[in-house]
Amino acid sequence: MTTAYVYSERFLEHAEPGHPEHPDRLRAIMQALDASGVLARMKRLEIEPAALEQVTPVHQPRYLKTLREVCERGGGRLDMDTYVTAQSYEIALLAAGACITLADAIHLREADNGIALVRPPGHHATSAHGMGFCLLNNVAIAARYLLDTYHLERVLIVDYDVHHGNGTENIFYGDPRVLYVSLHQYPHYPGTGHWRDSGQGEGVGTTINVPLPPGVGDKGYEFAMEELVWPAAERFRPQFVFVSAGFDAHHRDPLAHMQLSLKGYTTLTQSLKSMADELSGGRLAVVLEGGYDLDALAQGVVAVCRVLLGDSDIPDPLGPSGQREQEVEEYIQQLKAFHVLV
Secondary structure, eight states: OOEEEEOOGGGGGOOOTTOSSOTHHHHHHHHHHHHHTOGGGSEEOOOOOOOHHHHTTTSOHHHHHHHHHHHHTTEEESSSSOEEETTHHHHHHHHHHHHHHHHHHHHTTSSSEEEEOOSSOOTTOOSSOOBTTBSSOHHHHHHHHHHHHHOOSOEEEEEOSSSOOHHHHHHHTTOTTEEEEEEEESSOTTOOOOTTOOOOGGGTTSEEEEEEOTTOBHHHHHHHIIIIIHHHHHHHOOSEEEEEEOOTTBTTOTTOOOBBOHHHHHHHHHHHHHHHHHHSTTOEEEEEOOOOSHHHHHHHHHHHHHHHHTOOOOOOTTOOOOSOOOOOHHHHHHHHHHTTOO
16 A cells, blocks of 8 residues: 655745744654654655646635735734745645645555645635635645546545634535535634534535534544444545544644544544545545644654554554543434434
8 A cells, every 4th residue: 555645844934933833743743753664654745836726716816816915025914823924825835736746646546545744734724815824725725626637526525623624614615526524623713613504505415514512532533423424425425535634632732622532533544544445446635734732743643644554553652631521422413313314
């Protein structure tokens, strides 16, 4: 099995001192992958920036112009949470291009699966503006590239970042070709992702939000995957699976209040890999989103890569949270009934 990855040292240039989304996130990941021996087992792909014609199907030209101009002035803020520097526009294009490269390689069978180790993250970026640390929506750009270039009919995006991917939902809310499933803490930033929000127009039923209360851990996420995500995917029959992978649902993360362990992340990824193997010919691309405890983030990525490589015995050096998990089984069954999933 060939597992590919995309990465560039240039991703480290997007930086603001003291901000939680900082270059040490990627440094910690790369160091852990190297130290574990996992990096040497994966295939690195050469990347280049996304072309504007690959980005404009997702982001409005007016927003791209504004983003470029702010960077040309030396940087600034898109909102109170989201910074840009003089280099951020070209780095964001490089991150988006990296995700396109990865998706292309997997679709064309140059790799079985893979992971995009990119920043800035993307799933909060809407068609019209960046927010929540995100500038360009990397997953959405790569998914739209596959849909348009290869005329795919069904792409699945599963987002288990602890924050709702409002940008990805916004971009595909009326598009029946994309099934977007989000498991997120609720209420929490950005305040979107209610269970009633399920798409509009031709896209009704192709958004599935799983808003979870604080304190849900391995058991609750696994139950949601088995009872909601699997039957939704089986009904949709995706030709390609993307994962927006945030590691901020880990119990050590400082920006959220969930109880996932590395073992839980391993189980999630094993389930998604099995899903892609069964439904999409194994075509699975994992794209990095959030995660702000460096150890949980780095070891989480190592665990995910081990799953992609086909390893079965994957350690959890950080252990469980030690806290009692929030029960959600009855609630998940109610969501299952709402979406008419068997």
